[in-house]
Amino acid sequence: MTIYGRHQGTTDHEVFEVMYTNEKEAGMPVIAFIPFKPVNPKTRLSCVLEKEEREAFARMMLADVVEAVSGAGCMPKIISTEPYACRGTTVEVIPGGLNETLNALLAGQKGPVLIIMADLPLATPQAVMQLISSRREIAIAPGRGGGTNAIYLSKGSSYRVDYYGASFLKHAAIAQERGLTCEVIDSFRLHTDVDEKEDLVELLIHGRGRSRQYLESLGFSLSIEKGRVGVVRRGLP
Amino acid sequence: MTIYGRHQGTTDHEVFEVMYTNEKEAGMPVIAFIPFKPVNPKTRLSCVLEKEEREAFARMMLADVVEAVSGAGCMPKIISTEPYACRGTTVEVIPGGLNETLNALLAGQKGPVLIIMADLPLATPQAVMQLISSRREIAIAPGRGGGTNAIYLSKGSSYRVDYYGASFLKHAAIAQERGLTCEVIDSFRLHTDVDEKEDLVELLIHGRGRSRQYLESLGFSLSIEKGRVGVVRRGLP
Numbered sequence: 001m002t003i004y005g006r007h008q009g010t011t012d013h014e015v016f017e018v019m020y021t022n023e024k025e026a027g028m029p030v031i032a033f034i035p036f037k038p039v040n041p042k043t044r045l046s047c048v049l050e051k052e053e054r055e056a057f058a059r060m061m062l063a064d065v066v067e068a069v070s071g072a073g074c075m076p077k078i079i080s081t082e083p084y085a086c087r088g089t090t091v092e093v094i095p096g097g098l099n100e101t102l103n104a105l106l107a108g109q110k111g112p113v114l115i116i117m118a119d120l121p122l123a124t125p126q127a128v129m130q131l132i133s134s135r136r137e138i139a140i141a142p143g144r145g146g147g148t149n150a151i152y153l154s155k156g157s158s159y160r161v162d163y164y165g166a167s168f169l170k171h172a173a174i175a176q177e178r179g180l181t182c183e184v185i186d187s188f189r190l191h192t193d194v195d196e197k198e199d200l201v202e203l204l205i206h207g208r209g210r211s212r213q214y215l216e217s218l219g220f221s222l223s224i225e226k227g228r229v230g231v232v233r234r235g236l237p
Numbered sequence: 238m239t240i241y242g243r244h245q246g247t248t249d250h251e252v253f254e255v256m257y258t259n260e261k262e263a264g265m266p267v268i269a270f271i272p273f274k275p276v277n278p279k280t281r282l283s284c285v286l287e288k289e290e291r292e293a294f295a296r297m298m299l300a301d302v303v304e305a306v307s308g309a310g311c312m313p314k315i316i317s318t319e320p321y322a323c324r325g326t327t328v329e330v331i332p333g334g335l336n337e338t339l340n341a342l343l344a345g346q347k348g349p350v351l352i353i354m355a356d357l358p359l360a361t362p363q364a365v366m367q368l369i370s371s372r373r374e375i376a377i378a379p380g381r382g383g384g385t386n387a388i389y390l391s392k393g394s395s396y397r398v399d400y401y402g403a404s405f406l407k408h409a410a411i412a413q414e415r416g417l418t419c420e421v422i423d424s425f426r427l428h429t430d431v432d433e434k435e436d437l438v439e440l441l442i443h444g445r446g447r448s449r450q451y452l453e454s455l456g457f458s459l460s461i462e463k464g465r466v467g468v469v470r471r472g473l474p
Contacts, residue, residue, distance in 0.1 A: 083380045127423055144426070145435070146442050146459070146466035165461045168442060184443075186364055188379070191425035198382070205383055205405060208422075222383070229383035 028111035030132050030152070032074035035098055036062055036118045036212070038084045044196050048233055049218075057214055061194060063119040064209035071125030072132060073113055079105070102161050109156025116150040117143070121203055121211040122189040123150075131190065136183040140177045141190035144170040149190050200231045265348035267369050267389070269311040272335055273299055273355045275321045281433050281466045285470055286455075294451055298431060299323070301358040301446035308362030309369060311351055316342070339398050346393025353387040354380070358425040358440055358448040368427065372422040375412045375427075378427035379405040386427050 041058040078091040094101045143149035146166035162170045175182035219234030278295040303313045315328040333339045380386035383403035399407045412419040456471030
């Protein structure tokens with residue numbers, strides 16, 4: 001795979017020149033929408049991270065996701081609620097609700113689309129490849145607790161998303177209503193979204209990217225008490 | 238694959254006649270050790286299940302695991318701390334610590350061995366196949382929180398296990414010490430062990446077997462409050 005990119009600032013519609021060899025079945029490249037909230041994200045981590053740290057951590061997790069989807073040959077496109085710059089990746093700023101924003105984007109996509117959450121720092125190119133190489137019309141990587149962490153649509157405009165709550169079940173039902181074949185992807189790397197302190201254990205054990213490095217730079221490490229694995233932060237109780 | 242079995246009671250060393258076609262690479266069948274604690278298991282589920290219900294639930298989860306490993310062509314062998322009968326599967330009763338028991342068993346195994354936990358009701362034959370078809374000498378399916386939910390050893394006697402705590406890291410380190418190649422298996426179905434009430438959400442969403450049916454027969458269903466997915470039991474607060 002070869003990727004050439006040119007980043008040109010942070011306007012709403014940035015230019016990113018990209019050339020893929022090794023596109024999916026030499027067809028259209030898979031556009032990977034990555035919704036992102038740069039301001040005051042991950043509030044459930046407030047117990048161990050200050051606001052600025054949470055914002056930096058969210059950016060690191062996003063960078064890990066961008067690397068995974070790029071490594072799988074997808075064309076990442078960050079959909080941010082606020083102005084945001086990410087080197088080598090286009091950023092579109094769209095304030096508004098997640099479902100409304102994504103469904104408006106999907107309506108114009110006749111080709112294959114991946115929607116992947118920005119808080120999946122265990123994602124690897126292999127895991128993303130498993131998703132986008134599905135032979136079904138739709139493939140879903142479920143998140144823990146009934147969510148949808150990533151969804152591949154062989155034809156973006158044929159589908160609409162419905163996030164929040166048990167979105168995995170909703171997305172499977174929408175596929176059925178529309179007569180679209182659907183595969184469930186078996187990946188703990190895509191299943192593991194990082195929302196709470198306990199989730200940091202997974203990152204410190206299985207992470208390989210920048211978000212793990214960032215946590216370690218803040219003094220986080222694994223702790224084992226009474227056989228249970230947790231995390232501690234140096235200098236904090 | 239063809240499996241013929243004859244179950245002969247619950248003595249310590251039961252006879253189980255088995256014939257596999259479609260064995261792994263037409264070589265030795267993979268023996269699947271499944272440690273099991275039939276009495277007062279899963280105490281962290283006491284908040285929603287009585288002792289007898291926990292014992293029945295543990296048996297249902299075990300049955301789901303046996304079905305998954307059998308479906309993958311393995312020869313299941315339950316290693317139980319107490320006398321226990323399971324139709325179509327040999328049961329060896331060995332009271333004692335998990336590590337001591339398994340390491341004594343491994344010492345006599347020159348062929349391929351799978352050790353898989355009994356509380357993985359999302360396991361499917363496909364997920365187990367992914368594990369046992371590894372081309373590395375060892376393959377580990379990590380559990381949530383640093384555990385080891387399943388481990389495949391191409392040669393059982395070449396290895397020793399060390400469960401509890403961050404056993405995933407310990408098992409990876411043991412492989413490295415012994416110069417054994419090691420693969421980490423990316424499967425949420427094998428990653429998801431059922432210990433706590435929150436884990437029942439995963440089973441009600443992704444389960445297909447007897448343990449899910451059992452939960453439903455007890456009146457469990459999904460609940461969605463404030464966007465979070467949980468479980469409720471009919472008649473209980």
